[in-house]
Amino acid sequence: xxxxxxxxxxxxxxxxxxxxxxxxxxxxxxxxxxxxxxxxxxxxxxxxxxxxxxxxxxxxxxxxxxxxxxxxxxxxxxxxxxxxxxxxxxxxxxxxxxxxxxxxxxxxxxxxxxxxxxxxxxxxxxxxxxxxxxxxxxxxxxxxxxxxxxxxxxxxxxxxxxxxxxxxxxxxxxxxxxxxxxxxxxxxxxxxxxxxxxxxxxxxxxxxxxxxxxxxxxxxxxxxxxxxxxxxxxxxxxxxxxxxxxxxxxxxxxxxxxxxxxxxxxxxxxxxxxxxxxxxxxxxxxxxxxxxxxxxxxxxxxxxxxxxxxxxxxxxxxxxxxxxxxxxxxxxxxxxxxxxxxxxxxxxxxxxxxxxxxxxxxxxxxxxxxxxxxxxxxxxxxxxxxxxxxxxxxxxxxx
Numbered sequence: 001x002x003x004x005x006x007x008x009x010x011x012x013x014x015x016x017x018x019x020x021x022x023x024x025x026x027x028x029x030x031x032x033x034x035x036x037x038x039x040x041x042x043x044x045x046x047x048x049x050x051x052x053x054x055x056x057x058x059x060x061x062x063x064x065x066x067x068x069x070x071x072x073x074x075x076x077x078x079x080x081x082x083x084x085x086x087x088x089x090x091x092x093x094x095x096x097x098x099x100x101x102x103x104x105x106x107x108x109x110x111x112x113x114x115x116x117x118x119x120x121x122x123x124x125x126x127x128x129x130x131x132x133x134x135x136x137x138x139x140x141x142x143x144x145x146x147x148x149x150x151x152x153x154x155x156x157x158x159x160x161x162x163x164x165x166x167x168x169x170x171x172x173x174x175x176x177x178x179x180x181x182x183x184x185x186x187x188x189x190x191x192x193x194x195x196x197x198x199x200x201x202x203x204x205x206x207x208x209x210x211x212x213x214x215x216x217x218x219x220x221x222x223x224x225x226x227x228x229x230x231x232x233x234x235x236x237x238x239x240x241x242x243x244x245x246x247x248x249x250x251x252x253x254x255x256x257x258x259x260x261x262x263x264x265x266x267x268x269x270x271x272x273x274x275x276x277x278x279x280x281x282x283x284x285x286x287x288x289x290x291x292x293x294x295x296x297x298x299x300x301x302x303x304x305x306x307x308x309x310x311x312x313x314x315x316x317x318x319x320x321x322x323x324x325x326x327x328x329x330x331x332x333x334x335x336x337x338x339x340x341x342x343x344x345x346x347x348x349x350x351x352x353x354x355x356x357x358x359x360x361x362x363x364x365x366x367x368x369x370x371x372x373x374x375x376x377x378x379x380x381x382x383x384x385x386x387x388x389x390x391x392x393x394x395x396x397x398x399x
Contacts, residue, residue: 001297004116004375008367009298011108012360019363020356022046023100027351030085033131036063039083043103043124050107052122059140061133063126066142069110070119075380077370078121078149078325079106080318082128092342093129094154094350097334097358101152104363109370118374121146125317130169132276134317138324139397147380148287148326148373151318152362154350155331156339157310158295158302160288162331164281165212166244167315168251169274170237171220172198172258176267178231188229189266192222195233197261198269202237205257212242213250240315244279244323244394279319279396284326286382287369291330294368298361302330312341323396326383328369334358 001009012019022042029038040063044054047067058066070076081102082095106122113120123142127133134142143149153162174195179188202215209215217237223230239254241247255271262269292302305311318329334357335349349355372379 004371005368008108009364012104012364015104016360019100019104019359023096023359026083026096026099027091030090033084033127034063036084036126059137059142061136064137065124067122070113074117074119075374076119076146077373078123078146080151081124084127084129086129089344090347091350092347097154097350097355100359101362105366108367116374128317132317135276135320143321143324146325148383149321150328150366152330152332154334154358155312156335156337158300158333159305159331160302161283162329163311163313164316164319165240165242166247166278166280167238167240168277170271172235172269172271174233174267174269176231179229181227181229190229191233191267192230194261194265194267195219195235197264198258201257201260214240215254278315278317279323281319281329282322282390283328284383284386286386287326287328290372291365291369294365298364320396326387332358332362
């Protein structure tokens with residue numbers, strides 16, 4: 001281990017008790033999208049306690065924050081923290097681990113920035129679980145500078161990446177006509193029937209989409225009482241594809257299926273797409289390789305899900321960041337093999353000793369990777385060249 005990495009290792013160990021306490025505190029106070037006031041105040045308070053100048057409520061987002069250390073002309077690396085939870089199961093995605101690991105990495109590299117000629121921006125990014133917090137921040141300039149951005153995400157294995165695909169959410173409402181379901185059903189127009197037929201249409205579509213695509217939805221409103229022909233019904237759908245570009249035609253096919261039900265039932269339909277689309281994550285392999293090497297120095301073997309068969313699939317607004325600058329989103333093991341994220345079991349492990357270990361090893365590996373980017377001009381050039389080769393004119397903030 002190099003002298004700088006040994007310094008990082010020791011510094012995180014010295015912070016271990018505090019970082020684990022932060023992780024447990026956030027775990028015990030789960031908060032949903034854009035309501036993460038407890039976590040926001042806790043994390044900004046710790047950063048300020050260690051002497052960092054913190055901007056709360058940053059980039060027009062009430063529960064976002066930023067702390068910057070280092071010369072403006074120095075290579076700038078972004079360390080991202082997430083801290084929102086899921087309804088019902090709390091931190092079933094382990095964002096308490098993400099927050100505490102990012103806090104640890106940020107504090108340690110902040111203490112080294114001036115000596116090593118680097119600059120770090122520690123960003124608190126709320127509302128990943130469907131709220132698009134990073135997208136809202138990006139629209140206000142949060143990711144307009146920097147040589148790379150990074151975060152870690154807990155899982156049941158150490159992986160170089162998550163199989164993260166693009167997703168867009170649409171809310172549909174069907175309007176019919178109420179009538180007495182027994183006395184005069186012919187006078188009604190059944191909005192619930194339209195929602196059900198729309199669901200069946202999409203189910204038929206699923207036979208003819210790519211293996212990399214997913215469509216799933218629920219009926220969120222289906223009438224008021226069985227003896228009233230439902231005058232209104234509603235549904236929410238997630239449409240996913242492997243890239244944000246291939247997502248667009250699939251969205252049109254789904255909408256055609258949902259609208260097709262209206263002519264059969266004599267109803268009207270309106271559709272509202274969410275104001276942000278999650279892009280696929282384009283992991284920068286030059287930076288990933290640095291992270292993997294640093295994890296190996298800590299005794300952790302990080303595997304490639306493409307060859308290991310241990311893929312974790314989902315969607316994240318970190319994908320949009322990866323279209324704006326070189327970015328990585330590796331997975332760190334905090335749970336036994338086979339324990340899936342977004343479950344009550346995973347929430348348990350995120351707050352356990354294995355979750356604590358993930359906090360510390362994640363903080364160390366990220367801090368080491370930040371230092372690599374600061375001190376290795378060739379690595380920065382490789383990351384930039386790779387990003388340039390895959391960059392596109394897709395507007396990941398406008399969909």
